[in-house]
Amino acid sequence: MDTTLTDPLVGKLLDGRYRVESRIARGGMATVYLALDIRLDRMVAVKVMHRTLAEDPAFVRRFIGEAKSVASLSHPNVVHVFDQGTDGGNVYLSMEYVPGRTLRDVLRARGRFPAREALEVMIPVLAALGAAHQAGMVHRDVKPENVLIADDGRVKVVDFGLARAIEATNQTRTGVMIGTIGYMSPEQVTSGAADARSDVYAAGIMLFELLTGRQPYEGDTPMSVAYRHVHDTVPVPSALLPGSHPLLDTLVAQATARDPAGRPADATAMLVAAVDAHRMLPRESGPVPAVPAAPVPAGPAAATQVHPAAPAPGPVNQTLIQPRADLLTGPAGGQAPPAAPAAPAAPKERRRPRARWFLIGLAVVMVIAVGVTGWLFSQDTSIKVPYLIGQNATLAATEAKQRGFVVEEGKAENDEKVPKGNVLRTEPTSGTEVEPGTKLIIIASAGPKRVAVPNVVGLSAPDARVKLAEAGLVPGSVRRQASDTVPRDQVMRTSPAVGNPVKEGSKVNLVVSAGLVMPDVKGMPRDQADQTLRTAGFVPEFVEQVDAAQPCTVIAQDPQPNTEVDKGAVVRLTLSQCANPEWHWPWENGQNPNDPGQNVIVIPNIVFKDVKAARQELQTAGMRVKVKKALGRGVVVAQIPAGGQPVPPGTEVTIWH
Known part of the structure; x- marks a missing residue:
């Protein structure tokens, strides 16, 4: 069964941004998925931590901190970290997707590497580790599984900082060591301490494995392997691969010294x-073939013979092969040569000088040939790509041409850190050894990418969010605001405003029209309710019913107050009966407003006055005031009882604004 089909995350949208397409790999601490970043429309690798780690708060805190540090590490041989987040119980990293295989996969498929190829893998690995060490970071888990070989041959190191985050969890130390014990330095095994020299040790073990096809230590249990790391000296490659070049033995021996002080200081x-x-x-990068010893003939003359030996490093004109001594100086030990058949003495004496000079000449030719061959092999015409990152692109191109490269300018790429016009990266990467005349592509930074906020005014909120996402921006909050000019549910404006250049991935908030808000006209006289609604853009319709309330006032309305409605909506108002014979003004019940003895007050007319001033005027006249919101513009649009009517002191007057 395809396990991808049963994985619950496949096909899901993680954190509202990453659509999980398939599962790439599953390890002891995390599962890696191929996902589409729907905001930036690019494929990424998403590493989701296993639930046992994600449920540990100490791990999550450390994990977030390490992710921020790694995201700041910009190097062509480091897998870039784009994002970190949580979605429910999932804690994840979003990283650069590198199509290819791990170095472990390559080792399993092809076995050991020739010497030069092994170094050509290790050099970019060490460059990545060196950049991390200079930034104060330690990988702690260098191994072939954490080295990616891209389909185009690029070498990338992954999982910086993950091992450090694991140290904060409640997982047992043994559980962490099982997968990486073959590359752990002695100090990591004994005390758990790790620094840049611990990464160097692991790199030395990895170089040993590339050259020989196996790790230096094997055991039935992790602890038996750990014991050997602490107490044994890592063998040199030639111990398993006779004839391996001494330079490689030296490199492995220095990197894997048991005492950290004996190793290179950093990568x-x-x-x-x-x-x-x-x-x-x-140039022949395979192991140096062992030179078999020549057979030694029996007899006394064997003691005087000198045979060729394997070449050792030294001056190119050093004599590596010498003539046989017995042919130059005669038999050793004073012994006479074996008797020869009788022959005239004179011819024998004539042949010996000719043979001697012939052999001497032959020896001289051999010495010259060996010297010339050594000189040819010692000449290395290759050149290294200089480190140009961060330099002015024009000056960098001039420098590269002076070093013998054919320089080509690549298409500039946006970058938030490298200033515009400076070198962002080179192809091949710095430190790569190439032949003179090799084409060097210099890719300059186009500076930070800025995106103009697209015009989404007049669109619906969902359509506006889609358009923002297509522009590489993140839709933010949506706030509704009443408007008598913009139709309901359409975007009125954005924040930042339309057209403003912002950083890619920035959040843009939307203000959406709520249309008109239905005023509250309950209790308002008919004429004033009619004027208020028509002023606001509504069409009022009135229905009367018998009611004991004050005559001709609104007792119900539909739609209800504060409801969002469109301009021109019909409002159905129910009125109390406008002609109510049983309702009387106060003076019609024995009170005379013109009688000085009667205590009555004439209500001021405060319509169209500022609501605060109107309240103050009514209260000064001895009225109680109730304020209700109709249009909400701060100006009185209606009052009841109406102005000019005599009422007893303390009468409540309701005003609408």
């Missing part, structure tokens, strides 16, 4: 040694 120091070794290796 950059080991990188320098690896580049030098690569430069001095012969």
